[in-house]
Amino acid sequence: MNTLLIKNGTVIDGTGNPAFSGHVLINDDRIQSVFQTGEEPPPSDAVIDAAGLAVAPGFIDMHSHADWMLPREDHDLAMKCLPEQGITTIVGGNCGFSPAPVSEKMRSLLGTSHFKLFNDRSLDFRWMSFHDFLDRIAKARPIVNSAHQVGHATLRLAWAGMHEKHLSGDTLENCLESMVRAFDEGACGLSFGLGYEPGMHASLEELSSFCRAAATADKPVSVHLKALSRLSPCYPPTSLSSHNVRALKEMIHIAKKTGVRLQISHLIFVGRNSWSTAEQCLELIEDAREYGMDIKFDAFPYTFGNTTINAVLPYWFLAGLPESHHSFWARMRLKIELAAGFRLVGFSWRDFQMMDAVLEEWQNINGYRIDEIARKWRMSPFETMLKISRDTDGQAVMMFHAYSGEPKNEKVLDQVMAHDLCLFETDAFTRYGGYPNPAALGTFPKILGQYVRQRRSFSLENAVRRMTSDSAERFNLRDRGTLTPGKKADVVLFDPETIGETPVVAGKPAGKPKGIIHVLINGVMVVKDGNYIQGIRAGQVIK
Ligand SMILES: [Zn+2]
Structure with a gap:
């Protein structure tokens, strides 16, 4: 018996109900009871005084790419920024790609860019089934709790390869069976990555087959849509409606x-x-909801996001690699297409910022925009981008800007973040080196500081509900998401008066976010006075 009392805090229990002053009693790894001020809690082995602090369920990152780090023994070095911003659970396996299952057939593909994308050191892939993979993570003792979706692209690679156009017959059956097996072994849902190979080749019939099988298994499907902009390489340019609207409708x-x-x-x-x-x-989403569909979305509070340099290249160019880099005509066509594409979508070379140039000798360009690097190197921005893509084998990690807004023009982003169906995510790669994605450091504190305290866009209770119980509900994480008796003791204590995003020092996000005081995962203190306690790994694999 090991009890801990968090005393005199402002309890925001994650249900969306009004905050109240009270105490939370934790017994071992679970919440035993919650008291209003005035009720006398029983004596406990330890006490935390939470006067002046909010006490909330640990935040759930709805959409993380940090799951690719978890098999590594030393993943805490790259991932401590997550508990330090109040995240106690991540949902992985996103955008179509999960590290499992692995088949013999796909072993040759594991060294290719798809599987190196999310991790700046390579994984050994000494697992085959989803069960083996989760087992490996449990053995590496995760720094946060992790729930894992199985990726449609991974299933396709396991049974069909990279370029297969339409899945049917036995191949489709194998993929579906493999998906259901992953569900049985603990996967919490299925993810599509329809803007990338091989997901982009899937027909609507194929996607329907996967969705039908997921629905039968009572699992949710998350989707990285085929297009995220008005114009994309995934539909013909003559398509009448905006490509992202069309992708959402489909x-x-x-x-x-x-x-x-x-x-x-x-x-x-x-x-x-x-x-x-x-x-x-x-x-469209509101109408679908009104029609009775169970649909929600997620977003991060930044006008930029991380991806790889090759995300800027059209499919035909990528399919022709490595030859296309050396073909005069391919480069010429690419130059014309990119110029036209940028104009139609509304991009400039300044919108591309280097996060991790991968090569040792290029670490000094991390943080710089393509136009700045071009000036340094005395090349055109186009040649600069191609050189980086070629010499890093497409592995350079970039921050793309002009997502839903830009500095001083965040109207669209604000509208998305304030929407009651919007849940919160980092969408971040956590890495050992390079220029950090601010989302990996400060997503949740930024929402609570900027949107809740400064702008009053929505209430603290509403924000916390969308950071916790709403997210848990999406993926059936029954033990998490509220401060109610019987739930796992994932708890964050923060100061609502000071909470805010990670400061930017000399143009680089540095240090920790403001106002996160203590974080408990499964009843174990993991962050104390704002600092991750070295070596503490209290997360669990959620099946
Ligand atoms: Zn994605």
Whole structure:
């Protein structure tokens, strides 16, 4: 018996109910009881005085890419920024890619860019089934709790390879069986990554088959839509409606037909000319909801996001690699297409910022925009981008800007964040080196500081509900998300008067966010006075 009393805090229990002053009693790894001030709690082995602090359930990162770090023994070095911003649970396996299951057939693909994308050191992939993978993570003792979706792209790679156009017959059956097996072994949902190979090749019938099988297993589907901007390489340029709107409509249609629970991943509007489609997209989601569909979306509070340098290259160029880098005609065509594409989508070379240039000798360009690097190197921005793509084998990690807004023009982002169906995510790669994505450091504190305290866009109770119980509900994480008796003791204590995002020092996000005081995971203190306690790994694999 090991009890801990968190005393005299402002309890925000995650249900959305009004905050109240009270105490939370934890017994071992679970919440035993919650008291209002005035009620006398029983004596406990230890006490934390939470006077002046908010006491809330640990935050759930709805959409993380840090799951790729978890198999590593020393992942805490790259991931401590998550508990330090109040995150106690991540949901992984996003955008179509999960590290499992692995088949013999796909072993040769594991060294390719897809599988190196999310991790700056390579994984050994000494697992095959989803069960083996979760087992490996449990053995590495995760720094936070982790729930894992199985990726549609991974299933396709396991059974069909990279370039297969339409899955049918036995191949489709194998993928579906493998998905259901992953569910049985602990996967919490299925994810699509339809803007990337091989997910982009899937027909609507194929996607329907996956959704139908997920619905039968009572699992949700999350989707990185086929297009996130007005124009994309995934539809013909003659398509009448905006590509992102069309992609959203297609997915809603499939979900309606199959009855699957649908989570739209990172609802972002990429490029300046896409911002005006936000209204229409939000309406489509609201209408679907009104129709009775179980649909929500998630977003991060920044006008930029991390991806790889090759995300800027069209499919035909990538398919022709490595030869396309050396073909005069391919480069010429690319130059013309990018110039036209940038103009139509509303991008400039300044919108691309280097996060991790991968090569030792290029670490001094991390943090710089492509136009700045071009000036340094005395090359055109186009040649600069191609050189980085070629010499890093597409591994350079970039921050793309002009997502749903830009500094001093965040109207669209604000509208998305304030929406009651919006849940919160970092969408961040956590890495050992390079320039950090501010989202990995300060997403949740930024929302609580900027949107709640400074702008009063929504209440603290509403924000916490969307950071906790709403997210737990999406993925059936029954033990998490509220401060109620019987739930696992994932708790964050923060100062609502000071909480805020990670400060930027000399142009670089540095240090820790403000106002996160203590964080408990499964009843164990992991962050004390704002600092991760070295070596403490109290997370669990959620099945
Ligand atoms: Zn994605």
